[in-house]
Amino acid sequence: MTTDEHGPTQFAQRSWRPGPLEYLAIGLVALLLGQSWLVSIFDQPAVQTGATIFVAIIVQALPFLVLGVLLSAAIAAFVPPSVWQKALPKNQVLAVPVAGAAGFVLPGCECASVPVAGSLMARGVAPAAALAFLLSAPAINPIVLVSTFVAFPGNPQMMVARLIASLATSIIMGWLWLRFGKAEWIRIPRRDHLVGDSNWHTFRLTAAHDFLHAGGFLVIGGLTAAVINVVIPQEWLANVAANPLLAIVGLALLAVILSICSEADAFVAASLTQFSLTARLAFLVVGPMIDLKLISMQSGIFGRKFAVRFAPTTFVVAVLLSILVGWWLLT
Amino acid sequence: MTREVQSIILLLVGSAVVRISWGTTYLNYVKEVMRPWLLISGAILVLLGVLALIDALRRRPAGHAHAPGIAWLLLLPVVTIFIVAPPALGAYAAARDVTNSTPVTTSLAPLPAGDPVAMYLSDYVTRAVWDEGRTLVGRQVELTGFVTANPAGGWWLTRLQLLCCAADAFASKIEPVNLPAEAVTLPENTWVTVLGEWVPGGGTGTENSIPLLQVRTITEVLEPENPYD
Structure with a gap:
């Protein structure tokens, strides 16, 4: 606010100008007055369906996002940085697989892992290791593996294939970053300015800040996914399924577009019965690592320069490993 | 963005989530199991x-947040x-879903006792399409769903099912036959309960087979x- 920069004496001389708080109030009043007009726009079945899907994605993801920001705030406020240096091997080449395997213990979906990985980096964890964790945590945690097992009752090897392909993709991505990544591509979230009077105060400030940040990007992702969901004709899927290679790439792209939580994607994959098991494996490996809402959240937290390089590379590596593991275990 | 606005946005998002999960509105978007998590995360x-608003009003320093x-x-x-x-998904979403059911690997248990026996549409479709209606023969069933227009004329009795949330909803459709005259042209998204029996002729064994239901009574x-579902 202007009072912080110019002091109260100068403030008194200035004429009144609306700040964000006033805009918010004016906006809310305008919305209330224009409600019937807004509702009439939403009367179209397509718009209505899109709006329902949009709200559904946000509502479904919200508890996981809250869990994620609480966890990342707890890391920032209560865990001393030295813990991470002790827990991970000094050698970064070794730290990557250790961090990737550590993804097994965080029962969260991908919305939770973006802020957690951000706060790990802010606490001095090497970006390569934090990125391996970012990719593996939503894909290989016990909840996701159990749901995959339940969704494919006839194919228990699907769960194993998912575990192997996801872990391998996250480790390879960590090593690729170690070898080729440049420091200027990534903006490591700084937390130093969010220090409160006490650990609890820091915890609370960090949680609120992270929620507002990641939540905004979740909205962009949810909105995009909802629009595309309503726009793409379902018949396209049947045509894509007919060609084996196209089916794999097609389902991988579908995973990016649909942006479903990793806890639920196995059930969606199971329902796509016209596709090969390998194509569905690609859907399960790509989805938790890279989708529209994640690209949006990652570019928000680590910067756009990071996201334009990291997202396509992850996509290619994940698809290649799905083909490899699928050929090995699923045929 | 000022600290006051930040705290108000947190309050609004939290109360919106609590608001829909307090009653039954949340069921339009997600499954019932989400309710406690929605209430807890909304409350958090x-x-x-509230705490951020108190901080802001008392001008408690918070670094440069x-x-x-x-x-x-x-x-x-x-x-x-x-x-x-936004309401629950309806006929528009159902019409977009061309797959009607997926094969089952387990054997189907007989229908529970009762006459009529109330069942889910998805269950009816599975039994009719993938088991040639064996478990449905001679039973009177009660199904509740909404009207989705059939492009070839008439309408399908429809119900959507969620895997996780409304973003992945898929539809189960049944073609009612022998409809009373006043029910032949119901508007889309009308909810009805239908009493009737399974009759062969709707096709079996493919993912887009739509089974038939001989209607005895129909009520809005x-x-x-x-x-x-």
């Missing part, structure tokens, strides 16, 4: 918002929930609390 956001401008977007779902309140009903 409200608490964070620059809130990101992107947070304004969080008002979008809040506005959609409070002002538009209100949309159920949980609109999904």
Whole structure:
């Protein structure tokens, strides 16, 4: 606010100008007055369906996002940085697989892992290791593996294939970053300015800040996914399924577009019965690592320069490993 | 963005989530199991918002907590929930889903006792399409669903099912036959309860087979609390 920069004496001389708080109030009043007009726009079945899907994605993801920001705030406020240096091997080449395997213990979906990985980096964890964790945590945690097992009752090897392909993709991505990544591509979230009077105060400030940040990007992702969901004709899927290679790439792209939580994607994959098991494996490996809402959240937290390089590379590596593991275990 | 606005956004998002999960509105978007998590996470956001507002009003120093401008977007779902309140998915979403059922690997248990026996549409479709209606023969069933127009004329009795949330809903459709004259042209999204029996002729063994149901009685009903199967 202007009072912080110019002091109260100068403030008194200035004429009144609306700040964000006033805009918010004016906006809310305008919305209330224009409600019937807004509702009439939403009367179209397509718009209505899109709006329902949009709200559904946000509502479904919200508890996981809250869990994620609480966890990342707890890391920032209560865990001393030295813990991470002790827990991970000094050698970064070794730290990557250790961090990737550590993804097994965080029962969260991908919305939770973006802020957690951000706060790990802010606490001095090497970006390569934090990125391996970012990719593996939503894909290989016990909840996701159990749901995959339940969704494919006839194919228990699907769960194993998912575990192997996801872990391998996250480790390879960590090593690729170690070898080729440049420091200027990534903006490591700084937390130093969010220090409160006490650990609890820091915890609370960090949680609120992270929620507002990641939540905004979740909205962009949810909105995009909802629009595309309503726009793409379902018949396209049947045509894509007919060609084996196209089916794999097609389902991988579908995973990016649909942006479903990793806890639920196995059930969606199971329902796509016209596709090969390998194509569905690609859907399960790509989805938790890279989708529209994640690209949006990652570019928000680590910067756009990071996201334009990291997202396509992850996509290619994940698809290649799905083909490899699928050929090995699923045929 | 000022600290006051940040705290108000947290309050609004939290209260929107609590608001829909307090009653049954949340069932339009997600499954019942989400309810406690929605209430808890909504309450946490409200608490964070209240504490942040108190901080801001008492001008408690908090370093330089620059809130990101992107947070304004969080008002979008809040506005959609409070002002538009999008309804459960209906005929439009159902018509887009061309797959009607997926094969089952387990053997089907006999229908529970009861005459008529109330069942889910998805269950009826599975039994009719993938088991040639064996478990349905000679039983009177009661099904509740909504009307989706059949492009070839008439309508399908429809119900959507969620895997996780409304973003992945898929439809089960049944073609009613022998409809009374007043029910032949019901408007889309009308909810009805139908009593009837399975009859062969709807095709079996493919993912887009739509089974038939010989209608005995049909009643208009209100949309159920949980609109999904």
